[in-house]
Amino acid sequence: GENVEQHPSTLSVQEGDSAVIKCTYSDSASNYFPWYKQELGKRPQLIIDIRSNVGEKKDQRIAVTLNKTAKHFSLHITETQPEDSAVYFCAASSNFGNEKLTFGTGTRLTIIP
Amino acid sequence: GAVVSQHPSWVICKSGTSVKIECRSLDFQATTMFWYRQFPKQSLMLMATSNEGSKATYEQGVEKDKFLINHASLTLSTLTVTSAHPEDSSFYICSARGLGGTNEKLFFGSGTQLSVL
Numbered sequence: 001g002e003n004v005e006q007h008p009s010t011l012s013v014q015e016g017d018s019a020v021i022k023c024t025y026s027d028s029a030s031n032y033f034p035w036y037k038q039e040l041g042k043r044p045q046l047i048i049d050i051r052s053n054v055g056e057k058k059d060q061r062i063a064v065t066l067n068k069t070a071k072h073f074s075l076h077i078t079e080t081q082p083e084d085s086a087v088y089f090c091a092a093s094s095n096f097g098n099e100k101l102t103f104g105t106g107t108r109l110t111i112i113p
Numbered sequence: 114g115a116v117v118s119q120h121p122s123w124v125i126c127k128s129g130t131s132v133k134i135e136c137r138s139l140d141f142q143a144t145t146m147f148w149y150r151q152f153p154k155q156s157l158m159l160m161a162t163s164n165e166g167s168k169a170t171y172e173q174g175v176e177k178d179k180f181l182i183n184h185a186s187l188t189l190s191t192l193t194v195t196s197a198h199p200e201d202s203s204f205y206i207c208s209a210r211g212l213g214g215t216n217e218k219l220f221f222g223s224g225t226q227l228s229v230l
Contacts, residue, residue, distance in 0.1 A: 034219070043117075043206060043221040044157070089156060100147065101219065103156045 002027040004092050006104030014112050019080055021107045023090035024072040030092040033073045034101070035064060038087045047088075048075070077109075085111045115141045117209050119222025126197055127230055134192045134225045136207030142187040143209035147219070148180075151204040163190045197229040 003026040013019045025033075031052035036044035050057045050064045050073065057064050061080075066073040077084055090104040116139040126132050136146055144165050149157040161182050162170045169182035179201075181193040190209075194201055207222040 036221075041224070041226075043119075043223045045221075046218060049218070100159055100162055102159075105156045106154075108154075 002030055002092055002094075002102040004090060004102050004104040006090050006107055008107060009105065010108045010110070012110045012112055013080055015080055015082060017080055019075075019077045019084070019109055019111075021075045021088055021090070021109070022072060023074070023092075023104050024070075025092040025102075026071065027092070027094065028071065029094040031095070032093045033064070033066060034091050034093075035062075035075050036089045036091065036103075038089065038106075040086075044089060080111045082111050082113055085109060115139075115209075115218075115220045117143075117207065117220045117222045119207055119225055121225055122223060123226040123228075125228045125230065128198050129196055132194045132197055132227060134194075134205055134207070134227075136190045136192070136209065136222050138188045138209045138220075141209075143190075144187060145210045146184060146190040147208045147210075148182060148190075148192050149206045149208065151206060151224075153204075157206065160192075194227065197227070199229045202227055202229045 006023045034049035035047050037047045038044040048059050048062050048064050050066050061078045063076040087106045087108050089106050091101040093099050093101045118137045120135045146163040148160045150160050151157050159172050160175045163182045163184040165184045165187050171177045184190040204224050204226050206224040208219045
């Protein structure tokens with residue numbers, strides 16, 4: 001089955017700086033990669049996703065890049081703000097998300113004011 | 114985005130009792146719902162995939178007789194933790210996948226914190 005690894009497990013950045021979280025996956029059949037943000041005790045919220053037919057996708061301060069050859073994808077948050085503090089999970093799925101998602105282990109991001 | 118309602122948000126029960134958790138898609142039909150379990154500071158672990166009108170598919174290591182899943186309609190799936198024990202204490206979250214425009218995107222319920230005494 002699919003195995004998704006995520007690094008780092010914790011990340012602290014100064015407000016205004018950029019944050020990067022990286023994930024690798026094992027199954028070459030995976031072609032859908034969403035990122036979720038989860039605040040303490042709350043539900044995961046989809047913040048951005050990417051399909052394997054594109055290499056990069058951007059939505060305001062958030063971007064995701066995908067390297068299919070290396071089987072890794074990354075989340076980039078620019079101009080970080082205190083409200084970006086949360087746990088972020090990457091995930092992978094095949095059949096463009098119509099199969100089950102396998103989640104990474106999560107990254108606790110802390111933005112230092 | 115689509116809304117998934119999960120109830121109850123928290124429950125405390127005695128060891129040996131059963132607990133039912135409901136997951137409803139409020140504004141879309143969900144042919145597939147997923148049930149996850151999340152321990153503190155850990156990732157979401159898929160327990161089972163629930164398909165409307167058919168038996169759920171359980172992940173390896175998940176006891177189907179202990180975690181009963183029923184997906185009787187396109188908007189409701191239930192997870193029943195039978196004969197709960199303290200080790201079943203966890204945060205349980207459901208998610209649902211819509212059809213049409215929402216296709217592959219998953220929407221999560223708000224989660225249920227289960228504490229078994």
